[in-house]
Amino acid sequence: MMHADLAAAVGYTTPPLWRILTKTGYFVGLSGAIGSTVTYAVSVRPGLRAPESEADDVAALQRRTSAYLAWAGVVLLVAGYFQLAGRVARAGKGMPFGDALAPGRIADFLSAPAAKGAWVAQGTIYVAQNVVLVLTAAVLISLFSAAGRRNLNALALTALPLSLAVTLVGAIPATAPKNAEKVLDLVFGQAHIVSGTVWVGGLALLGALAGVRRRLSENAGLLWADVWRRFGLVALVSVAAVLISGLWMSWKHVGSPEQLWTTTYGLFLLVKILLVLAMVAAGALNQLWLMPRIVRARERDQTASLMHLTLHHFPKVVWAEVALGAAVLGVVPFLAGSARSEAGSPAPVATGSIFAVGALLVLTLAASLYITAKASDALARRRIAAGS
Secondary structure, eight states: OOHHHHHHHHTOOOOOHHHHHHHHHHHHHHIIIIIHHHHIIIIIHHHHTSTTSOHHHHHHHHHHHHHHHHHHHHHHHHHHHHHHHHHHHHHSTTOOHHHHTSHHHHHHHHTOOOOTTOSSOHHHHHHHHHHHHHHHHHHHHGGGSHHHHHTHHHHHHHHHHHHHHHHHHHTOOSSOOSSHHHHHHHHHHHHHHHHHHHHHHHHHHHHHHGGGGGGSOTTHHHHHHHHHHHHHHHHHHHHHHHHHHHHHHHHHHOSSTTHHHHSHHHHHHHHHHHHHHHHHHHHHHIIIIIHHHHHHHHHTTOHHHHHHIIIIIHHHHHHHHHHHHHHHHHHGGGOOSOHHHHHTOOOOOOOHHHHHHHHHHHHHHHHHHHHHHHHHHHHHHHHHHHHO
8 A cells, every 4th residue: 555545544644844844843942952951061061171171172162062052042942933833823723824923823822711620721831831942042042142152151051951941841731640641651751852852962062062173182082082971871861761761652652563564653653763773873883882992092192093083983973863863853743643543453551561561671771771881891991901
């Protein structure tokens, strides 16, 4: 059966172009805000503060970081407005997206009364979310100014919790969840968004910062070795959260493995899964092949080799991961509906056995990531010992 025939047979509706662009843009904005601020705080800032980091290298990276974060604020602000207009268009029956962009339409949507049984109006939640979004964007955009650049640390660390609040506040339900399963849906949904944006956004920030390598000293490899090492831990935690939350969400929406290729939703989900696995494979290459070589070069004080590995080889793999991550964000808007509903499968029921299997999968995944990290360290030590 042709793809279009399959979509028609099971009732899958391809989202309109404006929905694809607004949703993708919104997640790009979140990735820029959340991913870059978290990665700066956890990976870049400690490297810049290290005693061995040269002042000129620190200044060059701070300038590039300030510019990147400021533009991330612009993207978040624009994407947030279009995302809000998209909500208005979806709330109105047949409302054109162009009409939903009007401030009056948005104001009417945000001031609508609470639905029956709701503890708060949905519009009130969106008002709170967008107030936080504007504050986040304002803090980041202030980094365009000279005064803002001088206060990079304070502004970036202020924007970090605000950027996280943008998605967390928006996920607050207007009506109380009916059961624990609904609560888990909310928790895993937000875990998936936050970890995914940290992973993709962090990679993009570091790839952009590596672009200043021609302005750095020959000793900058030491700084970058520390940055990549710290981000490796961030990436491992993010990967674990993405995969664990993704397992829950896949179980909720897919009734059997066959639905991954017999339903339209499943096909898009399968594409997303393959892209994520490719990102994981690229990250494993960094962790198991490049990091041990970086550690070896650092231990042997091989300045030129360390510079080449940290600012030439590593960023190439990182940009490949960013491209894959962008493709993932492009697929997300197409995940509308459910493979279960397309195939006529019953709704999932969380039982003790389901939670037991889930716990086993989580433990297995955690063990595999721990083994990967230890294997990277062991490879580095082995090469150092062999070369000594």
